[in-house]
Amino acid sequence: MKVSYFPGCTLKNKAKDLDAYAYKSAEALGVTLEEIENWQCCGGVFTTSKDEIATKLSSVRALKAANDKGQPLVSVCSACHNVIKQTNYAMQTDKDFAFKVNNYLKEDGPYNGETEVLHFLELLRDKIGFDTVKEKVVNSLKGKKIAAYYGCLLLRPGKVMRMDDPENPTIMEDLIKALGAEPVVFANRNECCGGYVSMESPALAAKKSNAVVENAKAKGADMIITACPLCRYNLVKNGADIPVVYFTELLAEALGVKEDNK
Amino acid sequence: MSHNSNLQDDIIRMSGVNPRKCMRCGKCSATCPAYDEMEYHPHQFVNMVENGDIEPLLKSESLYRCLSCFACIERCPRSVEPAKLVEAVRLAVIRQQGANRMKPEDVAAIADDETPQQLLVSAFRKYSK
Ligand code: SF4
Ligand code: SF4
Numbered sequence: 001m002k003v004s005y006f007p008g009c010t011l012k013n014k015a016k017d018l019d020a021y022a023y024k025s026a027e028a029l030g031v032t033l034e035e036i037e038n039w040q041c042c043g044g045v046f047t048t049s050k051d052e053i054a055t056k057l058s059s060v061r062a063l064k065a066a067n068d069k070g071q072p073l074v075s076v077c078s079a080c081h082n083v084i085k086q087t088n089y090a091m092q093t094d095k096d097f098a099f100k101v102n103n104y105l106k107e108d109g110p111y112n113g114e115t116e117v118l119h120f121l122e123l124l125r126d127k128i129g130f131d132t133v134k135e136k137v138v139n140s141l142k143g144k145k146i147a148a149y150y151g152c153l154l155l156r157p158g159k160v161m162r163m164d165d166p167e168n169p170t171i172m173e174d175l176i177k178a179l180g181a182e183p184v185v186f187a188n189r190n191e192c193c194g195g196y197v198s199m200e201s202p203a204l205a206a207k208k209s210n211a212v213v214e215n216a217k218a219k220g221a222d223m224i225i226t227a228c229p230l231c232r233y234n235l236v237k238n239g240a241d242i243p244v245v246y247f248t249e250l251l252a253e254a255l256g257v258k259e260d261n262k
Numbered sequence: 263m264s265h266n267s268n269l270q271d272d273i274i275r276m277s278g279v280n281p282r283k284c285m286r287c288g289k290c291s292a293t294c295p296a297y298d299e300m301e302y303h304p305h306q307f308v309n310m311v312e313n314g315d316i317e318p319l320l321k322s323e324s325l326y327r328c329l330s331c332f333a334c335i336e337r338c339p340r341s342v343e344p345a346k347l348v349e350a351v352r353l354a355v356i357r358q359q360g361a362n363r364m365k366p367e368d369v370a371a372i373a374d375d376e377t378p379q380q381l382l383v384s385a386f387r388k389y390s391k
Contacts, residue, residue, distance in 0.1 A: 008380075009379040009380065010378045010379045010380040013378070013379050014376065014377070014378040014379060015378060015380075041379075043384075043387050044380050044381075044384030044387055045330055045384045045387050047349065047353075047387065048277065048343075048345065048346045048349045048350075049276045049277065049346070049349055049350050049353050050275070050276055050277070050278050051275075051276050052353070055387065077380070079380050079384070152329075152330075152331040152332055152333065153332075155336075156331070156332035156333070156335065156336045157332050157335050157336055158336055166336050167336075191295060191331075191333070192295045192329050192331035192333065194295075194329065195329045195330065195331065195384065196329075196330075196381055196384035197296070197326075197327065197329050198381065199372050199381065199382075199389075200326050200327075200363075200389070201299065201326075201327065204296065204299055204327070208295055208329075228380075229378040229380050230378055230380045230381050230384070232378075233376060233377065233378050233381060236376070237374075237376065
């Protein structure tokens with residue numbers, strides 16, 4: 001299977017691991033990620049204001065490029081995925097917005113949100129299947145107690161993201177089980193790490209991040225996984241004393257393709 | 263109390279929010295992770311926009327404390343979506359000439375070697391135009 005892939009700015013820089021392990025793992029599972037040509041940064045956050053057009057164009061271009069190839073558009077970074085899915089939803093549901101965007105872009109043919117937008121986790125669950133993932137595991141992670149940290153952007157707004165129950169998600173716990181480890185469910189798993197406010201108010205970000213780590217540890221986790229470079233940065237910077245790793249790294253390790261990156 | 267109906271209309275149109283749907287349960291503020299640092303809390307944004315009492319919001323630091331975590335949007339039982347009002351008011355401020363909250367020269371002092379690009383682009387999108 002081939003899918004279109006939007007890596008995003010952070011995965012080409014500070015979060016190279018998130019990207020490289022996604023490629024390796026997908027290959028091991030029979031999926032080729034085809035990077036969108038000339039993709040542009042998603043901007044990191046979706047602007048909810050209806051009169052903002054320019055900040056959403058890079059996402060529309062990526063969506064259109066995937067649509068032209070007849071492929072779903074996959075991303076790994078929580079933020080990219082959130083921006084792209086919310087933009088696609090706006091193209092589907094806000095006729096006025098879609099009209100302005102299409103008039104401005106002047107692409108060959110209008111785009112009205114036809115592309116299927118998938119997070120890499122959804123690719124694993126819905127296209128590949130966790131059962132298949134489980135069969136391909138060569139290094140079982142048995143004995144590890146792993147807390148899945150969702151943060152905000154993977155799940156919310158639930159009516160747009162439609163990935164999982166926004167208050168009681170299971171997708172990452174199911175992945176952890178497929179890899180042989182034991183998932184640790186904790187209350188703060190879908191609460192904010194502080195996000196970009198670490199630029200404005202580091203103390204607020206520290207408080208939010210610490211609450212996440214402490215809660216995961218209190219529930220017995222010896223590792224936290226995330227899909228978001230900013231979550232990882234905030235947790236690590238504010239002194240997480242258990243490893244905080246990208247879920248793709250864990251996946252690559254279990255599939256036996258992690259070493260190939262070095 | 264000042265009443266600014268032009269700005270009130272703009273904010274309502276930009277956000278797509280109908281503040282009159284609010285039943286004042288306070289759940290948005292109860293779930294807001296930035297609550298302790300906010301002068302005006304999410305339910306107050308809703309109430310003040312409904313009353314056209316926009317001027318105090320324009321000047322409030324609360325605009326820059328919202329994390330865009332979408333918790334208030336998810337958990338409001340009336341689907342009011344308060345964060346969209348916070349965003350619209352913030353845009354009404356930073357779209358004005360010279361009103362950028364964050365400038366490129368500010369970044370060096372705050373960023374470190376590990377700062378992900380995502381943090382910088384998100385912060386600039388939230389704090390600057
Ligand atoms: S989106 Fe902003 S206002 Fe709403 S809960 Fe999150 S931080 Fe609070
Ligand atoms: S949660 Fe919704 S209904 Fe309740 S106070 Fe907030 S905006 Fe109003």
